[in-house]
Structures are given as structure tokens and as C-alpha cells.
Amino acid sequence: MVFPIPHDSTPILEVTDLQVELVTADRVVRAVDGVSFRISRGETVTIIGESGSGKSTTAMGVLQLLPHDLAVLSGSVKVGGVDLLVDTDAARRIRGRMVSLIPQDPMTALSPVHSVGKQLTGAVRLAGHPRGKARARAVELLEAVRIPRPEEQLDKYPHQLSGGMLQRVLIAIALAGHPVLLVADEPTSALDVTVQAGILDLLLELQERTGIGILMITHDLGVARLVSDRIHVMKDGRFVESGDAEQVVEHPREEYTQRLLAAVPQLGTFDEDTPVEVPA
């Protein structure tokens, strides 16, 4: 971790023995098979694994956003001490207020027929700001995610903005309700490599400023190495290796982790303008 943030000992998120079974017409897939992890204030915990290993299902399970007719969850997911699997209404209350999602593909994550401003002020109003002050707060949020000329951007529609800009808008939207935890499901994998570092940089800066916890999902060990305090390596729904970021990246125990390490390009720096290093 690059920023020296004192850790509060009570976890924001505590996941214990989470299992997710996906029930489809012809079969049942145990996409998540008994994973446990915790995230405290100011921490970034990363789940890394290859495609199909169950990362998104874990993230969506934490947010209780898996379709009810598809997913059966067991174990426990405690946010601020409340078990979302027991109190089934709790997830609805905390989404956007305590926990927010940063989606994988910003291009499809906003309603195409509503303006950026409408969707952002909507989130601001859900967070309890009165209508009259919503626009000012929206501008503030866009400034916080370093979007140039925020007033202008509010009137734009999603198709008028680049992927990187949209991801910043989505981060602003996620922050509208002052959450304590961000769930970021591959927040940079749909973006041009040149803007990936800028988004990660922004997330870390926001974390430094607010002490927000981050659950980072990625298949990219380069990303994991840069942002994580702890890393869990996921394969076939289980964590095959867990530990401090440094340790997992520098001294991977599992062959699977070593393969991931070898397979991915590594981000060189956080500077948005600097081209990304190509893997050796």
C-alpha cells in the first residue's frame, strides 16, 4: 500500500464462508465455493483470478445484486456488522449509501437516454440532498473525480463521453451517497491502457482522502500489485492463495498465481500521460 492509512480494527466488510450457487435450467454451478475475507477502513483488498473463476459473482453477491431466480447464497456477508443474508432488506438500504459499485464496462453502465447530469443528480438526491442543491453537489463530485468543465459535462449524454470520462462519472455517482466501501469489478479492463492508470490513481487518491474501503476485482496482477493491501487469488470459486500484496506478487506459492503473473501486462506508473510498459 502506498498511502500510510491507520487501520480501524472493525471491518467494514466481513465475508465468511460465502457460497454462491447459480441455478440454471440444465445445471447448478457453484460459482463461489466458500470464500472468506474482510476489508477495514482505508484498505484495498483484491480478488484476482482468470476469467470465469467467480470474481464477479463474489462481488455481486456482496452487493446482493445477483438475480434472485439465478443465485442461491449461503454463509454470511456483513456490512457494518449487519448480515445481508439474514436481513434481506438491508442490502436495499445500504446500496449507494454504504456500499457502491464501480462497474466493469462504463460504456454500458449508464442509461443511454438520460443525461449524465440527470443520473448523477439522481444519485445525489437519493443521498438526501434537496433538489435545489443537487446540481451544485453534482458539480462538486465531478470536480472530485477531476473531470474538466463539470458544468458542461452534466448536460451530455453517455454516448458523448469517452470510456475513461464515463468511468470517472460512475465513480462520482458511486461517491454521491458517501459510501464506506467501493466494490470495483474490473474498473479498468474495458478502458484503453493509456487511461487505466489514471482511474486507478483516482481511486487511490479518493481512498487517501476519505478512508473508503475498496474491494478490487481484477484479472491483472499489475493492477493488483499497485492498489492492494491484501490479495486473494481465486480459482474455480475458491481462494487458492491469500496474503499481503507484496508477498503474493513477489513470492507466489501457487503455480496458478505464477501463471497469472506471467500472463498479464504490468502497469508502470500512475501517470495518465505515460505509456504503459509492455511485459518482458
Place this chain on the structure above:
Amino acid sequence: MATYIAKRVGQSVLTLFLTITTVFVLLRLAPGDPAAAYAGPNPTTEDLERIRAQFGLDDSILVQYGTFLKGLVTGDLGTSFSFQAPALDVVLERLPYTITLAVSAIVVTALVAIPLGVWMARRADTAKEFGANLLTITGQSMPDFWSGIMLLTVFAVVVPVFPASGFTSWGGLVLPTLTIAILQIALISRMVRREMSTNMAAPYLTVARSRGVGERALTWRYAMTNSAIPVLTALGTRFAAMLNGVVVVEVVFAWPGVGSLVVRALETRDYPLIQATVLVTAALTVLVQLLIDLAYPLLDPRVRLAKTAKQKTAPAVAAPEGALA
């Protein structure tokens, strides 16, 4: 925008011209003799020739077409053989009845089909939804003459709550409207359901849910707004089709609209009346289509802004071209 409208209006006029020309020629190539239809039983050759001369049918098609075009510019569509009155007037007199029926049917359709489709999308795979689904399939496969006669039998004959035919009071509007609406509700509600299901499974909806947007707003403000274009297109296209005269329903209920008029005009080979009917209804259809096209930019910012902002990302939803069918 102005050029877009001008272009679309130009297209529409050309479409109308081609339609009426095709009808003009085909009518005269088709078998059947208008003169015979008016001459009464056992006409003599002289009778027929006199009638042909009177109707201008002894000229060549080209001459007839020239006369027709000349009349067209001045708004004169000829004299109906059977009504012995200006064909256009005969059609325009009937038009309000067809428009009334079409408006009534489309309003009922929209009011029932949209909530029903949304409800089905939200209750997907439940027993109730299965029942509703079955009903819409039944409605979809029921021929309109059959449902019309059933409604007529039950509500005008067995329990006479509504008049059986004609348009003598507003009550007379009920049964023909229902007859048309049954089929349209079945079709449109299934389409609404399909569109809503797609949009409710879209990533942006999950992301909106993740920021605490409530289910009601997700359904109506997000999924419905995104479904609006295809649904409104379908409603508009159906409405345009109804303006051509809902022939079967008009005949079953003796509704004095253009649908029943065109049946009579065809029976008697009343060329000017057929031409006037085609021209008027085609013009209305084209007009409604034009209004639908003009509504796209209002509903979809990707269409609205496509010209002004030069974007590398193409609009995900292209405006359907002339869905006139």
C-alpha cells in the same frame, strides 16, 4: 433538422405518387368492367359504350392518367361512379369514423398493453404471468372477424348492452374498439414485455440498482424510457395501419368508415372512389409515419445529437427506416 424534415416530406410525396400511380394502372389492368357494374342486367353494347364514354373509360390508359393527374393538382379526384358525387368528398365524409375508431382502439391498446407488458416482464416465470402469457397468445391467434362476431353475439344480442351496428351513439364505439384492441393488446403487450425484459437485464439497470435506485424508478424511469422507441414505433405503425380502414371490423359492425367504403368501391369497380380512398389513407399513413420519425430525436439523444456532435461511437439504436408495413 430542417433538411431532415424536408427530405422526409419529399420522400413521403414521392411514395404517395408511386402508390397512387401503381393503383391507377393495376385497377385498369385487372379484369372486370365498371360499365357492366352500372348498366344493370342484360345491357346492350350501346348501353355499355355510353357508360364508358360517360366515365371517360373509352380513352387510352395514358390519356386517362393524364386527366387524373390534371385533376390531382387541383384537388379533383374525379366523380364516384356509384355515388355520383366527388370521390374525395365521399371519402372525407367517411374518414372521421375511421379516425375515431382508430384513435379509440390505439388508446385502449396503449392503456392496457403497456402496463400489462411491464407487469409480465416483472413477474416473468410466475404462474400468473404464465396465465397472462397464454391469454395474449390466444388473443394473438384469434381472427378479428371471429372475435368481432363473438363480441357482437354476447354483448349486442344475448345481453344487449351495446348497439350491434353503426355509429348512432358513443356506445356503438365499444364493440368495434374491443375487437381491434384484443389483437393489438396481445401483440403490443408481448413486445413491451420483450423490450422491458431486455432493458431490465441491461448492465445500466444493475448499476442503477447498485446506487440505491428503487424498483419502481428502475422499471418506469429507466427500463420504460429505454423501451419507449420500439414500443411507440409499433403503436404508431399499428395506428397508421388502422387508418387504412379496419376492413373486417368495419364490415362486421357496419361501421361507416373508409374500410367498408373501399369494399363497396371494389365491388362496383368504382375507379375514382378506389383511387381517392387509397390516396387519402396512404397520405394519412405517410403522415403518421413522418410524425413517428420526427419523434425519434425527441426520445433518443443518440439520434438527436448524432449530427451535431461528431462522435466515433455509433448510436447503439438506429432509427428504424420507414416501418410502414
